[in-house]
Amino acid sequence: MRTPRNKRNPYIIGRSIDEPELFFGRESLFRFIEDNLSNNQKVILLHGQRRIGKSSVLQQIRKQVNLDNKFVFVLLDFQDKNQWSFHEIIHKLAEEIFERLAISTNYLASIQDLEQDADKFSQLLNPIFQKLGNRNLVLLLDEFDVLNNESNDSGFEDFFRYLRQIVYQEKQLFIIPVVGRRLSDMPKLLKLFKGAPHLGIGLLDRFSTQRLIIKPVRGFLQYNDRAINKIIRLSAGHPYFTQAICYALFAQAREKEKGQILPSDVDRVIDNAIELSEAGLAWFREGLLIPERVVFLAAAVAQEKARQKNQSPPENPLKLL
Ligand SMILES: Nc1ncnc2c1ncn2[C@@H]1O[C@H](COP(=O)(O)OP(=O)(O)O)[C@@H](O)[C@H]1O
Ligand SMILES: [Mg+2]
Known part of the structure; x- marks a missing residue:
């Protein structure tokens, strides 16, 4: 099976894209x-x-x-x-x-x-x-x-x-x-x-997001359809966040010498992808009003508590408030 071993990570997070083959939509x-x-x-x-x-x-x-x-x-x-x-x-x-x-x-x-x-x-x-x-x-x-x-x-x-x-x-x-x-x-x-x-200039359409995910690694890394859907659900077609998730997935697959990305792989890289796109996420957070930030924080704390107790995420995370 072909894997991304020894390959350079082709996803780009942050700089503007000059290369036509890495630009989508x-x-x-x-x-x-x-x-x-x-x-x-x-x-x-x-x-x-x-x-x-x-x-x-x-x-x-x-x-x-x-x-x-x-x-x-x-x-x-x-x-x-x-x-x-x-x-x-x-x-x-x-x-x-x-x-x-x-x-x-x-x-x-x-x-x-x-x-x-x-x-x-x-x-x-x-x-x-x-x-x-x-x-x-x-x-x-x-x-x-x-x-x-x-x-x-x-x-x-x-x-x-x-x-x-x-x-x-x-x-x-x-x-x-x-x-x-x-x-x-x-x-x-x-x-x-x-x-x-x-x-x-807004989100990329589904087709372009899909190409952004698949094309840079064609030939040595394959995405399962459900994994693709999961990435698109997480990024909503925002090109920067799609790139961050795929960057983390690529790094993980290279390390584990795997040639296929499954939905469970996506779950595993979320924290890493959040760190990689921290600059972009911080910008979103700064745009929120204080009460809005409190809502996000409450949801995050409730989820973390449930995770520590091995429970599924709470249905109403805002109960904490
Ligand atoms: N059309 C695109 N195809 C692939 N990646 C893109 C595309 N547009 C944006 N990106 C991703 O978003 C990041 C930021 O793009 P950039 O053009 O610098 O945004 P802006 O000028 O609006 O701040 C890029 O580094 C890349 O990760
Ligand atoms: Mg710019």
Whole structure:
């Protein structure tokens, strides 16, 4: 029997996914982007909770959106940039575009130049549009809401306004801002790009989750159907939690030199999977109100007590309260 002995764990927990063969689902999202770009929608907003797969989608757009090379995509991540000034942001954006289009950075004005001479901005656009020819430029702006931060009082307002101005002014320029909050929590952004099409990035469908489970280990590790159902019931198709469970299952199978995953194996790795996805779970917990946290805690304590006494989990764990 083939087993995962000596194999590297192929599941990924945490970093965004660049490899097309390890990325699953989201087909309708890519079609949504294709349709809207072809219909000349200059701004498309994407939103979704943390670790649901937003950055991974952006990494894949270039490979999965099919528009006959009429669009060039440039990715910029605003994570850790919430303290940047307007000029620093613009400079970084220009630098990324220059690099992607292979334009010599000799044409790139310095941040100091930009601060001193407002016309330098439009001058930055000249070499970009020259190089583009008749293609369009799409800016993929990850963690865009980071700029809309209480502690940043200057940079982002100017940047938002500038971006809006050039997007509507330059026929060949498109943007796809991605935010990690509900759009209703970002009235300023919505107002700025009023009427822009938007789409939430949510759980993976069943078929894609199934492929995420099976495909990375095809040929050396098999999942029994009931084990697959169990994983999907636990993760609800959340890609990050599915990856964490499968990562733990793979590690266990490799250690025990087993070639098949059964439902009982899934039961055995749950604690480990919870530890592996602690960062993601902590984020969910932080979003709960104190009374909600108390309910979860009561359920956990009641279950643990029952486990210690070798009893089945209590029917009404909230009795403790
Ligand atoms: N389409 C996908 N296919 C497989 N795994 C995914 C997918 N989307 C997200 N993941 C999993 O979720 C994790 C977080 O993805 P990421 O794109 O960084 O999320 P976000 O940017 O929304 O925080 C990845 O490390 C991976 O484990
Ligand atoms: Mg991200």
